[in-house]
Amino acid sequence: NRQHVLAERPKGEPTADTLHLVEGEIPTPGKGQMLLRTEYLSLDPYMRGRMSDAPSYAAPVEIGGVMVGGTVAQVVSSDVKGFEAGDFVLSFNGWQDYALSDGNGVTNLGKSPAHPSWALGIMGMPGFTAWAGLTRIGEPKAGETIAVAAATGPVGATVGQIGKILGCRVVGIAGGAEKCAYAVNELGFDACIDHKAADFADQLAKASPDGIDVYFENVGGKVLDAVIPLLNPNARMPVCGLVSQYNATALPEGPDRMNWLMGQILRKKIKVQGFIIFDDFGHLYPEFAAEMGAWVEAGKIKYREEIIDGLENAPKAFIGLLKGENFGKRVIRVGQN
Ligand code: NDP
Numbered sequence: 001n002r003q004h005v006l007a008e009r010p011k012g013e014p015t016a017d018t019l020h021l022v023e024g025e026i027p028t029p030g031k032g033q034m035l036l037r038t039e040y041l042s043l044d045p046y047m048r049g050r051m052s053d054a055p056s057y058a059a060p061v062e063i064g065g066v067m068v069g070g071t072v073a074q075v076v077s078s079d080v081k082g083f084e085a086g087d088f089v090l091s092f093n094g095w096q097d098y099a100l101s102d103g104n105g106v107t108n109l110g111k112s113p114a115h116p117s118w119a120l121g122i123m124g125m126p127g128f129t130a131w132a133g134l135t136r137i138g139e140p141k142a143g144e145t146i147a148v149a150a151a152t153g154p155v156g157a158t159v160g161q162i163g164k165i166l167g168c169r170v171v172g173i174a175g176g177a178e179k180c181a182y183a184v185n186e187l188g189f190d191a192c193i194d195h196k197a198a199d200f201a202d203q204l205a206k207a208s209p210d211g212i213d214v215y216f217e218n219v220g221g222k223v224l225d226a227v228i229p230l231l232n233p234n235a236r237m238p239v240c241g242l243v244s245q246y247n248a249t250a251l252p253e254g255p256d257r258m259n260w261l262m263g264q265i266l267r268k269k270i271k272v273q274g275f276i277i278f279d280d281f282g283h284l285y286p287e288f289a290a291e292m293g294a295w296v297e298a299g300k301i302k303y304r305e306e307i308i309d310g311l312e313n314a315p316k317a318f319i320g321l322l323k324g325e326n327f328g329k330r331v332i333r334v335g336q337n
Contacts (some may be wrong), residue, residue: 014051034080035076042121119305123296213235
């Protein structure tokens with residue numbers, strides 16, 4: 001049983017020394033337990049927070065502990081009611097080949113789900129995050145303009161496509177021409193601006209001639225700086241993530257603009273609301289699953305995955321995810337080797 005354990009808390013970007021791959025025995029399930037074999041491991045930006053012991057909404061991984069993570073697994077053997085050998089499940093095995101479970105928090109996906117890994121993406125946590133954050137906090141109305149960064153990732157791509165279904169103008173922000181072309185040509189965004197461009201803020205303003213009514217905040221940093229002046233009166237800002245800051249070791253240099261920001265919020269009556277998906281919206285999951293399932297089935301929402309083979313490749317793939325090396329939802333196909 002290979003396991004990635006947290007060897008040290010990263011200062012800044014995680015490195016090859018952050019996680020160690022160790023090999024142990026396959027655990028033996030006891031009474032009321034099942035043995036799960038990981039098939040797919042989800043890589044998600046929040047994992048950077050779990051490597052750190054800074055105060056957060058969830059406890060950090062202990063030094064020496066197995067790195068946490070959402071997984072799709074197969075049941076090897078089971079003494080848990082409702083689960084039998086061969087079932088695919090959505091579970092929280094973490095970065096390892098095998099895990100034991102008492103069934104708590106585990107969802108049975110059946111013997112042959114059409115796209116097992118989608119439970120980690122469009123039909124799971126990221127898709128749900130996009131749907132709930134946009135519809136329940138962003139509350140877009142037809143004709144309004146939505147801006148969203150990380151526009152080709154599982155959250156941003158879904159936010160933008162829901163925005164189009166709801167009749168909004170959607171302006172994406174992504175890293176590089178290829179991702180931007182995909183957002184416009186494949187996902188149907190009205191525009192997509194490369195945040196690496198020197199004149200990024202000007203391009204964003206030109207692409208938002210009527211201002212921005214909903215800014216779905218995924219990244220923070222210079223994207224947030226460019227968006228704030230474009231926000232319309234009564235704009236809404238679901239604060240979902242700040243991925244540009246996850247490896248930061250200090251606040252950026254420069255004048256303190258906290259009061260400038262508060263002034264913008266006050267004068268434009270902007271609603272800013274953070275959320276943690278399952279804490280705040282868990283009760284809406286069935287509604288999400290039904291609506292999203294229908295959209296995906298009808299081809300109204302597209303989903304792009306980037307599957308990387310081998311549990312041993314997870315650390316490098318995760319470090320790259322935080323820098324935008326991924327194009328679509330990054331998933332590790334664990335396999336058994
Ligand atoms: P992605 O797969 O989209 O990966 C992160 C992306 O962020 C990168 O691909 C990159 O895209 C972009 N990025 C990285 N650095 C920067 C930067 N400096 N400036 C601008 N963009 C940057 O991630 P997800 O879709 O899984 O998650 C998106 C956000 O949602 C994250 O902030 C995540 O933490 C948050 N989240 C929050 C949840 C909640 O409950 N609040 C639940 C799930 C996710 P590009 O190359 O296009 O710039």
